[in-house]
Amino acid sequence: xxxxxxxxxxxxxxxxxxxxxxxxxxxxxxxxxxxxxxxxxxxxxxxxxxxxxxxxxxxxxxxxxxxxxxxxxxxxxxxxxxxxxxxxxxxxxxxxxxxxxxxxxxxxxxxxxxxxxxxxxxxxxxxxxxxxxxxxxxxxxxxxxxxxxxxxxxxxxxxxxxxxxxxxxxxxxxxxxxxxxxxxxxx
Amino acid sequence: xxxxxxxxxxxxxxxxxxxxxxxxxxxxxxxxxxxxxxxxxxxxxxxxxxxxxxxxxxxxxxxxxxxxxxxxxxxxxxxxxxxxxxxxxxxxxxxxxxxxxxxxxxxxxxxxxxxxxxxxxxxxxxxxxxxxxxxxxxxxxxxxxxxxxxxxxxxxxxxxxxxxxxxxxxxxxxxxxxxxxxxxxxxxxxxxxxxxxxxxxxxxxxxxxxxxxxxxxxxxxxxxxxxxxxxxxxxxxxxxxxxxxxxxxxxxxxxxxxxxxxx
Numbered sequence: 001x002x003x004x005x006x007x008x009x010x011x012x013x014x015x016x017x018x019x020x021x022x023x024x025x026x027x028x029x030x031x032x033x034x035x036x037x038x039x040x041x042x043x044x045x046x047x048x049x050x051x052x053x054x055x056x057x058x059x060x061x062x063x064x065x066x067x068x069x070x071x072x073x074x075x076x077x078x079x080x081x082x083x084x085x086x087x088x089x090x091x092x093x094x095x096x097x098x099x100x101x102x103x104x105x106x107x108x109x110x111x112x113x114x115x116x117x118x119x120x121x122x123x124x125x126x127x128x129x130x131x132x133x134x135x136x137x138x139x140x141x142x143x144x145x146x147x148x149x150x151x152x153x154x155x156x157x158x159x160x161x162x163x164x165x166x167x168x169x170x171x172x173x174x175x176x177x178x179x180x181x182x183x184x185x186x187x
Numbered sequence: 188x189x190x191x192x193x194x195x196x197x198x199x200x201x202x203x204x205x206x207x208x209x210x211x212x213x214x215x216x217x218x219x220x221x222x223x224x225x226x227x228x229x230x231x232x233x234x235x236x237x238x239x240x241x242x243x244x245x246x247x248x249x250x251x252x253x254x255x256x257x258x259x260x261x262x263x264x265x266x267x268x269x270x271x272x273x274x275x276x277x278x279x280x281x282x283x284x285x286x287x288x289x290x291x292x293x294x295x296x297x298x299x300x301x302x303x304x305x306x307x308x309x310x311x312x313x314x315x316x317x318x319x320x321x322x323x324x325x326x327x328x329x330x331x332x333x334x335x336x337x338x339x340x341x342x343x344x345x346x347x348x349x350x351x352x353x354x355x356x357x358x359x360x361x362x363x364x365x366x367x368x369x370x371x372x373x374x375x376x377x378x379x380x381x382x383x384x385x386x387x388x389x390x391x392x393x394x395x396x397x398x399x400x401x402x403x404x405x406x407x408x409x410x411x412x413x414x415x416x417x418x419x420x421x422x423x424x425x426x427x428x429x430x431x432x433x434x435x436x437x438x439x440x441x442x443x444x445x446x447x448x449x450x
Contacts, residue, residue: 014270016277023278045279049271056267057258061251080241087241109255110244117242121235140236142201165190172228183251186244187227 004066004073008059011052022052026071030078037082047085050111051077058112080115117184124174132167139164188225196229313448319417322445323378326409326438329371344375353379370396370403374410381414389414405436412442421449 010018030051031044039047051074058064066073125133131152138148145157154160175181198204199212216223234242246252258264331341344359360376363369373396380389393414396407408431415424428449431442 011267011271014267016270016274019271019274020278023274027278045275049268049275052271053259053264053268057255057264060258060261060264061254083238083241084243087243105256105259106246106252108259109252110246112255113244113246113249113252114242117231117244118235121232125236136236140233142237161194162190165193168193168232169188171232183249184244185228185231186246186248187223 004070005063007070008055008066011056012059019052022070022074023048026074029071029075033075033079034082038086039082043082043085047078047081050081050108054081054108054112054115057108077115080118081111084111084114113184116180120175120178120180120184121171124171124178127174128167128170131163132170135160135163136167136171139168192222192225193229196226199226200230200233313450315416315419315421318445318448319413322416322441323413326413326441328374328378331371331375341372348375348379351382353383357383368399368401370399370401370406373399373401374406377407377410377414381410381417386414386418403437405431405434406438408436409438409442412445416445416449425449 007018007022011022027044027048030048031041034044034047035041054077055074068076125136128136135148135152138151143151145160148154148160148164149157152160152163154163195204195208195212198208204212216226231242234240331345340359341363344356344363347353347356347359357376357379360372360379363372364376373392377389377392377396380386380392390411393407393411397404397411408427412424412427412431415421415427425446428442428446431437432439432446
């Protein structure tokens with residue numbers, strides 16, 4: 001099996017054969033995800049290309065290491081780019097106008113930074129205890145407290161709130177301690 | 188951060204604050220930088236770690252952003268972008284062709300399957316019962332109703348026969364045959380017996396007709412052939428049909444047709 005940096009190098013060099021392998025192995029799954037989430041085939045093609053290019057640009061600047069399989073990482077990038085597309089409409093109209101003026105390269109760069117922030121947050125979330133991860137996942141998925149109480153078998157909502165507070169505090173500590181945080185935080 | 192503030196920010200981000208609470212928190216965000224930072228961080232966590240949401244960046248003060256933009260605009264990346272586009276096109280075209288080919292082969296396979304089913308499937312099994320019904324119904328029987336007064340009893344027998352009340356019809360025909368030989372009455376009697384599955388009686392009746400010196404005696408053979416068919420004695424039926432055909436006796440054309448349908 002080829003290692004992850006092999007594909008990153010191949011992308012950087014525009015190696016047709018390897019790009020075809022990446023398509024064969026990963027495009028069907030990405031397409032399936034996008035079709036299941038309000039997208040169409042063209043969206044899937046667009047997102048997949050953007051994801052590959054994002055990795056190229058990022059790898060050009062920093063030789064980042066992919067800790068999972070290449071396919072899993074590529075899928076995550078595609079998934080996040082699609083989440084980004086779906087949520088673009090929530091941004092304020094004025095902001096969008098500003099973005100459009102700044103051009104696609106700015107939007108592209110923002111997508112990389114946002115992806116990096118997502119990686120930092122999820123990486124730190126994974127370091128928490130099993131219990132903390134479970135309660136925070138419920139919390140971020142906007143699960144009401146009465147349901148969290150049942151799911152986590154707590155006695156009261158107050159206990160659940162305190163637990164969320166503590167776990168979130170721990171997560172924030174881990175994030176802010178990481179040196180990547182400073183360049184990814186903005187007001 | 189205190190738990191109270193945490194709850195307040197959470198309510199703010201979930202949009203569940205009252206109008207008054209909202210104006211208080213807006214004021215705090217405006218005047219308290221530390222609080223503003225806390226809200227921003229919480230918002231980023233909320234949006235990033237919720238699968239249905241996404242946390243956007245403006246990148247106003249991110250030096251990294253400028254670098255990424257620069258790389259994105261570089262000739263090398265532009266070239267890679269073009270290559271990726273071409274490879275995407277190649278892949279999609281290949282898949283479309285494969286899909287079309289697959290569709291074509293699937294269609295061809297279905298057609299081939301349908302043809303082979305048609306060609307090789309066994310012909311529907313013939314039913315001697317069905318053939319019997321078909322031929323007995325298509326053979327015309329002469330009427331027993333005559334203008335002679337004494338024949339009224341026979342007319343009654345015929346109406347019983349037509350109403351399929353064979354039990355009632357049989358004694359009438361038998362009585363009539365005791366008086367004299369009548370080919371048509373033999374046929375009515377034989378058919379009635381045959382319909383009631385009294386096969387040996389029917390066979391006897393048709394034999395009596397066949398062995399008589401009546402002009403219509405050969406008609407007995409045709410009905411006897413049908414009797415054997417109903418009895419599922421196909422071999423016997425076929426022998427009789429062949430005899431009818433070779434002697435060109437009554438109904439030989441229908442006999443030929445029926446013979447071809449038998450196994």
